[in-house]
Amino acid sequence: MPASNQPDVMDKLVSLCKRRGFIFQSSEIYGGTGSVWDYGPLGVELKKNLKDLWWRSMVRMREDVVGLDAAILMHPRTWEASGHVAGFTDPLVDCRVCKGRFRADKLEDARCPQKPSKRPGEAEQCQLTEPRMFNLMFKTFMGPVEESASTVYLRPETAQGIFVNFLNVQQSTRQKVPFGIAQIGKAFRNEITPGNFIFRTREFEQMEMQFFVEPGTDMEWFEFWKAERMAWHRSLGLAPARLNFHQHAGADLAHYARAAFDIEFDFGGTLGFQEIEGIHNRGDFDLGRHQEHSGKKLEYFDQPNNKRYLPYVIETSVGADRTALAALVNAYREELVEGEDEGRTVLGLHPSLAPIKAAVFALTKKDGMPDMAHRIAGDLRGHFPVDYDETGSIGKRYRRQDEVGTPFCVTVDTDSVKDGTVTVRDRDSLKQDRISAEALRGYLQERLQHE
Numbered sequence: 001m002p003a004s005n006q007p008d009v010m011d012k013l014v015s016l017c018k019r020r021g022f023i024f025q026s027s028e029i030y031g032g033t034g035s036v037w038d039y040g041p042l043g044v045e046l047k048k049n050l051k052d053l054w055w056r057s058m059v060r061m062r063e064d065v066v067g068l069d070a071a072i073l074m075h076p077r078t079w080e081a082s083g084h085v086a087g088f089t090d091p092l093v094d095c096r097v098c099k100g101r102f103r104a105d106k107l108e109d110a111r112c113p114q115k116p117s118k119r120p121g122e123a124e125q126c127q128l129t130e131p132r133m134f135n136l137m138f139k140t141f142m143g144p145v146e147e148s149a150s151t152v153y154l155r156p157e158t159a160q161g162i163f164v165n166f167l168n169v170q171q172s173t174r175q176k177v178p179f180g181i182a183q184i185g186k187a188f189r190n191e192i193t194p195g196n197f198i199f200r201t202r203e204f205e206q207m208e209m210q211f212f213v214e215p216g217t218d219m220e221w222f223e224f225w226k227a228e229r230m231a232w233h234r235s236l237g238l239a240p241a242r243l244n245f246h247q248h249a250g251a252d253l254a255h256y257a258r259a260a261f262d263i264e265f266d267f268g269g270t271l272g273f274q275e276i277e278g279i280h281n282r283g284d285f286d287l288g289r290h291q292e293h294s295g296k297k298l299e300y301f302d303q304p305n306n307k308r309y310l311p312y313v314i315e316t317s318v319g320a321d322r323t324a325l326a327a328l329v330n331a332y333r334e335e336l337v338e339g340e341d342e343g344r345t346v347l348g349l350h351p352s353l354a355p356i357k358a359a360v361f362a363l364t365k366k367d368g369m370p371d372m373a374h375r376i377a378g379d380l381r382g383h384f385p386v387d388y389d390e391t392g393s394i395g396k397r398y399r400r401q402d403e404v405g406t407p408f409c410v411t412v413d414t415d416s417v418k419d420g421t422v423t424v425r426d427r428d429s430l431k432q433d434r435i436s437a438e439a440l441r442g443y444l445q446e447r448l449q450h451e
């Protein structure tokens, strides 16, 4: 894992996210639930923007990918076939002294709770147990009887809903291989060591796409999707220097995978480069296992060539929460403003991700300014999320918007009421333009690249 030169902004982000309504700890009034988070008014917009951008690039803009929304609860045999019942485990070690629990394969990243400068096992007093395998799937019961026959699992990934629907989708849409099925949805993993805010949680959202191809063409498609997916992360404004590929090789490569790369983002500080997306060539493992366990043929019939085969699968699997965190970390900066004593905190979010696209201010509450500002905000609101603010100094109002990543602030002053012009201030360049209120919507849409 390459070391990070980027500062650690996580604590500052956690506090900003809470203060400004991006992300709250789940059930906080009861002391919080371990590593589960709630998205507040701004967070839900940010994550929705991210999911919409993914859906647009993966489904809407492509003729060869279609969408799906499969249920979270699936037939329990799905998870036997997929290998999750037997193998979706992490090695768990306990410390007999501090009662800490750690993943044996991630001790590198962990800290001894009693001696945070050391890793578990490094300090003299540490007494680690032998690793035990721990299944990460959440179990529950379907129906009123709590017995093993009615055990079901909360899905630990969305992919299996796609595999079991492969033929339903293919036949109903008359898609020809190669084609893909995409879905966004919740997944649940009883992680041993969740943490780092929304980086590793027990309930999270995945955006997954399984692309079905003819065997023999798989590596070509694998390279295609690798490049596409990296380009997508860059299109969100993630700094190219903070993104890289990590290849899985040797023991790192899952037994069923023919090739696998992660896209990593540099989260800064001790976390450094970490996976945000996995791109895998899964061969025919998944369809093969479901065919075997269900007894139903899942082969594709290639009519023009009169042949049947089990397609290979190229998977792209990305976490919505983890990518939202990457976008926040990437965007966070503190800087001095020329001519002002106070510095500012800015979320330099890409405009397409920003929860609020423009804020409208009435300079004072007099002379018809609030009326005009309300009218302008009302007109813009039909097109994108807008905030209205008339309290505090203009400087304070700018700071409030900078901190949540609003790309533009529009001010209505005494001249505006007379001549119908407003000032528009750009979050990043701090440049101010005076333009006619009539032209405002077009001006903003052009710069936000928003329809």
Ligand code: ATP
Binding pocket: 157, 189, 191, 198, 199, 200, 201, 202, 203, 204, 206, 275, 276, 277, 278, 317, 318, 319, 320, 321, 322, 323
């Ligand atoms: P890790 O090695 O970090 O546990 P993984 O290799 O198990 O991740 P995948 O199963 O490939 O992850 O899942 C695909 C994506 O889903 C990851 O790249 C990540 O963005 C997201 N993801 C996986 N587990 C979690 C989690 N516990 N919390 C948040 N996002 C997650």
